[in-house]
Amino acid sequence: MTIGHNSGHGDFDDENGIEVTDDRLRLLIERIETLEEEKKGVNDDVREVYAEAKAVGYDVKIMRQIVRLRKMKPDDRREQDLVLETYRAALGMV
Amino acid sequence: MTIGHNSGHGDFDDENGIEVTDDRLRLLIERIETLEEEKKGVNDDVREVYAEAKAVGYDVKIMRQIVRLRKMKPDDRREQDLVLETYRAALGMV
Amino acid sequence: MTIGHNSGHGDFDDENGIEVTDDRLRLLIERIETLEEEKKGVNDDVREVYAEAKAVGYDVKIMRQIVRLRKMKPDDRREQDLVLETYRAALGMV
Amino acid sequence: MTIGHNSGHGDFDDENGIEVTDDRLRLLIERIETLEEEKKGVNDDVREVYAEAKAVGYDVKIMRQIVRLRKMKPDDRREQDLVLETYRAALGMV
DNA sequence: GAACTTATGTCGGTGC
DNA sequence: GCACCGACATAAGTTC
Structure with missing residues (x-):
C-alpha cells in the first residue's frame, strides 16, 4: 500500500526497508505544525489583550460581542435587521 | 414584502392591513420549535449518562471515541485504522 | 489496569479470561447509542418540516434565522440590542 | 451607562456629551482586530498546505489526525492509545 | 461551498 | 484554595 500517489518519487522504498520516511508527507506536516505554532502565538496575544481590558474594567464577554458585530x-x-422586521410582521409580533 | 411565495394563499393580506399573521408559517415554526425542545431533552439525557459514567470512574473522552468508532x-x-497506521509508519511515529 | 473503579464488581475477570466484557460500560454505551438514535430521528423530523415549508414556498434559510431569534x-x-447601542456610542459610530 | 469602570479616566465625559469616544476601548478593540486578521491569514495558510497535500494524493482527514496526535x-x-484499546477490549470490539 | 452538528478549550461561578 | 460544572466560543467534520 502506498500513501497517495507518492511511490516512485524516490521518497522512500519500503520494499527494501532501507528508507521508511516519507519526506514529502513529513515536510507538509511540519509546515502545518509551524503554522499551528504561529496560530497559538496569536491566540495568546489575543487572550492577553482581553486580560488587559479586563484589568482596566471592561467586560470581556461584551467586548467579544462587539468584535463579532464589527x-x-x-x-x-x-439584512439581519430586515429579517427580524419581516419575521415580526409575519408572526404578528409588534 | 412577503415571506416566501405565499401571498394569495389567503393566509394574510397586508395590503388591507386586516390580517397580518401568516398562520401557515406560524404553525411550521411551532412544529420546529417543539422538535427542538425534544432535541434539547435528548441532549440533556446524553449528558446525564456521560456524567453517570464519569461518576463511576470511566473516561468520558474515550467513551465518546468509542461511540464514534462504533x-x-x-x-x-x-480502513481508517490502516491508513492511520500507514501514515504513522511513514513518519516514523512508533 | 482496570477501567474505572469497576474491578471487583464481578463484571469481568480478565485474569481467567473467562469474562471479558465489562457490562457496566456496555450498558452505558448502549444507553447513549439509543439516545443518539432518538436524536437522529428528531433531526430527521426537523429536516422534514423544513422540506415541507420549502415546498410551499418559504425560504428555509430565513426560517432558520427566525427560529434562532425566537x-x-x-x-x-x-440586552444584545443595548450592547450594540452602547458600543456604537462608545466607539463613535453613529 | 458607562462601559467598564472607566469614567474618570479622562477618556470621555458623557455627562457633558462633549467627548463620546472611549479611546481606550477603541484601541483595545483595534489591537484585537489586527490580531484576528493575522489569525485569518495563518488559517488560510494552513488550509493551503492541506489543499496542496490533497492535490498530491494525501488524505487530509488522516493528516489532521496525525497533527493532533503529534x-x-x-x-x-x-496512555490514550492504551485506554482506548482497553475499552475496545472490554466491549468485545476487535 | 454553505450550514448544521459535534468536539474541544476556556472562563466564570460554586461547592467542598 | 482547588476542583467540578455549566455556559460560551472556536474548530473540525459531515451533509446537502
Whole structure:
C-alpha cells in the first residue's frame, strides 16, 4: 500500500526497508505544525489583550460581542435587521 | 414584502392591513420549535449518562471515541485504522 | 489496569479470561447509542418540516434565522440590542 | 451607562456629551482586530498546505489526525492509545 | 461551498 | 484554595 500517489518519487522504498520516511508527507506536516505554532502565538496575544481590558474594567464577554458585530459586513447586519422586521410582521409580533 | 411565495394563499393580506399573521408559517415554526425542545431533552439525557459514567470512574473522552468508532461501518473503521497506521509508519511515529 | 473503579464488581475477570466484557460500560454505551438514535430521528423530523415549508414556498434559510431569534429570551435580545447601542456610542459610530 | 469602570479616566465625559469616544476601548478593540486578521491569514495558510497535500494524493482527514496526535506529549498519546484499546477490549470490539 | 452538528478549550461561578 | 460544572466560543467534520 502506498500513501497517495507518492511511490516512485524516490521518497522512500519500503520494499527494501532501507528508507521508511516519507519526506514529502513529513515536510507538509511540519509546515502545518509551524503554522499551528504561529496560530497559538496569536491566540495568546489575543487572550492577553482581553486580560488587559479586563484589568482596566471592561467586560470581556461584551467586548467579544462587539468584535463579532464589527466583523459582520454592514450589509449582513442590515439584512439581519430586515429579517427580524419581516419575521415580526409575519408572526404578528409588534 | 412577503415571506416566501405565499401571498394569495389567503393566509394574510397586508395590503388591507386586516390580517397580518401568516398562520401557515406560524404553525411550521411551532412544529420546529417543539422538535427542538425534544432535541434539547435528548441532549440533556446524553449528558446525564456521560456524567453517570464519569461518576463511576470511566473516561468520558474515550467513551465518546468509542461511540464514534462504533457508529462507523466496520470496514470503514478498519480502513481508517490502516491508513492511520500507514501514515504513522511513514513518519516514523512508533 | 482496570477501567474505572469497576474491578471487583464481578463484571469481568480478565485474569481467567473467562469474562471479558465489562457490562457496566456496555450498558452505558448502549444507553447513549439509543439516545443518539432518538436524536437522529428528531433531526430527521426537523429536516422534514423544513422540506415541507420549502415546498410551499418559504425560504428555509430565513426560517432558520427566525427560529434562532425566537429561541433567545426576549431579555437577551434586548440586552444584545443595548450592547450594540452602547458600543456604537462608545466607539463613535453613529 | 458607562462601559467598564472607566469614567474618570479622562477618556470621555458623557455627562457633558462633549467627548463620546472611549479611546481606550477603541484601541483595545483595534489591537484585537489586527490580531484576528493575522489569525485569518495563518488559517488560510494552513488550509493551503492541506489543499496542496490533497492535490498530491494525501488524505487530509488522516493528516489532521496525525497533527493532533503529534501535538500530544508522547506519554499522553501512549496512555490514550492504551485506554482506548482497553475499552475496545472490554466491549468485545476487535 | 454553505450550514448544521459535534468536539474541544476556556472562563466564570460554586461547592467542598 | 482547588476542583467540578455549566455556559460560551472556536474548530473540525459531515451533509446537502
